[in-house]
Amino acid sequence: AQTVTQSQPEMSVQEAETVTLSCTYDTSESNYYLFWYKQPPSRQMILVIRQEAYKQQNATENRFSVNFQKAAKSFSLKISDSQLGDTAMYFCAFMKPYNNNDMRFGAGTRLTVKP
Amino acid sequence: DTEVTQTPKHLVMGMTNKKSLKCEQHMGHRAMYWYKQKAKKPPELMFVYSYEKLSINESVPSRFSPECPNSSLLNLHLHALQPEDSALYLCASSQDWGGEQYFGPGTRLTVT
Numbered sequence: 001a002q003t004v005t006q007s008q009p010e011m012s013v014q015e016a017e018t019v020t021l022s023c024t025y026d027t028s029e030s031n032y033y034l035f036w037y038k039q040p041p042s043r044q045m046i047l048v049i050r051q052e053a054y055k056q057q058n059a060t061e062n063r064f065s066v067n068f069q070k071a072a073k074s075f076s077l078k079i080s081d082s083q084l085g086d087t088a089m090y091f092c093a094f095m096k097p098y099n100n101n102d103m104r105f106g107a108g109t110r111l112t113v114k115p
Numbered sequence: 116d117t118e119v120t121q122t123p124k125h126l127v128m129g130m131t132n133k134k135s136l137k138c139e140q141h142m143g144h145r146a147m148y149w150y151k152q153k154a155k156k157p158p159e160l161m162f163v164y165s166y167e168k169l170s171i172n173e174s175v176p177s178r179f180s181p182e183c184p185n186s187s188l189l190n191l192h193l194h195a196l197q198p199e200d201s202a203l204y205l206c207a208s209s210q211d212w213g214g215e216q217y218f219g220p221g222t223r224l225t226v227t
Binding site for chain 1: 146148155156157158160163165171203205207209214215216217218219220221
């Protein structure tokens with residue numbers, strides 16, 4: 001079974017600075033998807049970024065980028081120019097495609113952006 | 116339209132009640148999911164429907180009964196729940212071939 005580990009239960013960052021959230025996973029598969037989801041205090045889970053394992057290029061979405069290290073099974077999220085609205089719980093998730101879309105989440109990292 | 120809607124937003128029920136949670140999406144997605152989320156924990160997968168057929172049931176107690184009447188709707192029928200079933204229940208949908216899941220805002224359930 002695939003496992004996803006987020007080793008930082010809580011982090012904080014000053015507004016406008018950069019922060020990196022860590023995620024490691026364990027799998028024997030070669031083809032899979034990785035995601036970062038954000039869940040603000042209002043509860044709705046929002047997709048931040050996705051990465052297909054077969055793509056070597058790291059995904060980016062505006063201020064959000066990932067460092068995908070397939071051999072090391074590492075998938076960290078970098079948030080640049082942090083904003084107060086980035087305060088949320090961040091979940092790393094792993095999914096094997098064509099397997100009933102079974103997605104597994106890490107325990108989450110609570111990020112607080114301070115003014 | 117990338118929205119998944121859930122009703123009700125909040126639900127309080129006694130242990131002998133029967134109630135239902137509803138989820139709806141109009142993105143043409145053919146896979147829909149129910150998750151249970153306790154406070155400060157990640158979502159736990161309960162059920163997966165693919166093309167209106169149940170494809171995953173993560174050993175969920177029978178007091179939770181899912182139903183997928185059509186490709187846009189997903190229900191979760193609740194009966195004889197326990198206080199430990201109190202949680203946020205999230206619905207999600209995705210393209211059947213994989214990829215990201217889109218989540219609804221959730222139903223906050225309290226069992227008294």
